[in-house]
Amino acid sequence: MPYDPSAFPPFAVTVDLVVLTVRRHALCALAVRRGEPPFQGRWALPGGFVRPDEDLAQAAARELVEETGLRAHDPSVPAQDNGAHLEQLATYGDPKRDPRMRVVSVAHLALAPDLPAPRAGGDASNARWAPVEELLQQGGYGRDGEPVAPLAFDHHQILADGVERARSKIEYSSLATAFCPSEFTVGELRRVYEAVWGVALDPRNFHRKVTGTPGFLVPTGGTTTRQGGRPAQLFRAGGATLLNPPMLRPEV
Amino acid sequence: MPYDPSAFPPFAVTVDLVVLTVRRHALCALAVRRGEPPFQGRWALPGGFVRPDEDLAQAAARELVEETGLRAHDPSVPAQDNGAHLEQLATYGDPKRDPRMRVVSVAHLALAPDLPAPRAGGDASNARWAPVEELLQQGGYGRDGEPVAPLAFDHHQILADGVERARSKIEYSSLATAFCPSEFTVGELRRVYEAVWGVALDPRNFHRKVTGTPGFLVPTGGTTTRQGGRPAQLFRAGGATLLNPPMLRPEV
DNA sequence: AGTGTTTATCGTCAAGCAGACGACTATGAT
């Protein structure tokens, strides 16, 4: 199979983003409304073309800023705060996934705390945080009784893959702290796990597990009562990124 | 940012393969010698362009057949035998990763039992199974004392990522059976773990673990003495793909 | 001030699993 550099088939390459956050006890994803065909008016994941001089991670970080204002967390500066976690998810390249042309999309997964208001090129009505449960029930009905159209392109699959990645990765890593502000309580972290997994966890056992894992949480000394009840210690994420033994996701 | 279908930047899209097997107690990867510039004469991972009408997984499966003769295991036919396990690994798109043009490579990971002789378009001298330890020690010297040139392009990184994926995934899945023939003994499976992780495992505890996990191994009834010593029961992989609790990779 | 509610945190106990390791078994090689 001789190599002919002038005869390679041309592709368009895009990045799509699964941006997840936890709001009001539910795992939510960022969705944007499409302004042009195909799938005009339908909800989709944010994304765009990779530029000619850009790395894939750079393109994902740029799209993240454009769509949310969130800066991506730079792994080379571990001590820093509120950047979003950003990692490559998977690549989707079915020849028919875009009806216009051959597009290969490198999907990325971003995890962010619940601070930012969505913005899509400044137009808030075309971007929203939607519970993933709602986005993933294709052809069903939303909480308002209105029928829910499925996401554009193959974004249903991409979102499902991103959610599954997040659900499994918080088991064995400190990734759940990416959903929290820079200082947080054990209870707030527990509510992240509960929202992402959709289960209830025992507060006492959870507390024992996370405070007993060396390097996972470091106390800041402060306390807060922002959740009500007895004041809780504030922590920030420790250096440990791998959780061993892992946090066990309950069965059933 | 208006959409202009005629103005997307063109990319070449390739698939590269990290094909792993276990030979003579060592984790080995398939390497092919490059016949043309750039990196002419250097070792590289097998790969090639994605065709215009081809899915990414199809392209990877086709390259796997072309380079090794191995058919990819079809997940829709779980009862079958000796196809190789094939999964997408990650995508690499640094603008400078190929000096000729902008190439985005979707790397795939394949795991195969130690049966096939390598072939690279029929030319065996241009393909070999090399211990990953040897391929990954850049700028060092091989077992024969000859200096080892690093792999072409960014294939060092791709191989390292693939090896790490395999090492972590056998912890919590039945993936290690992909390195075994369709019928195998507990000891053979243990030697796979030992080769992939580069550690020694206690045969008694390993035996207890794998035979005690429901659905992981199913006995075929037969026995073999091909490893010497007392005859060992033969098993085949059970339906369980997730190992819970996981097999623990020893520290240090 | 007292009472209830909420959340946080500490302890206890039993079951299960992992690591270390002894003992025995069944084959082939010498």
Place this chain on the structure above:
DNA sequence: ATCATAGTCGTCTGCTTGACGATAAACACT
């Protein structure tokens, strides 16, 4: 017959988990 090799079954100890009781410290009422 003896040895070496590999496989298989048990035992013991320590750690982790899951279930859950009990206490602590705030706030919201009355």
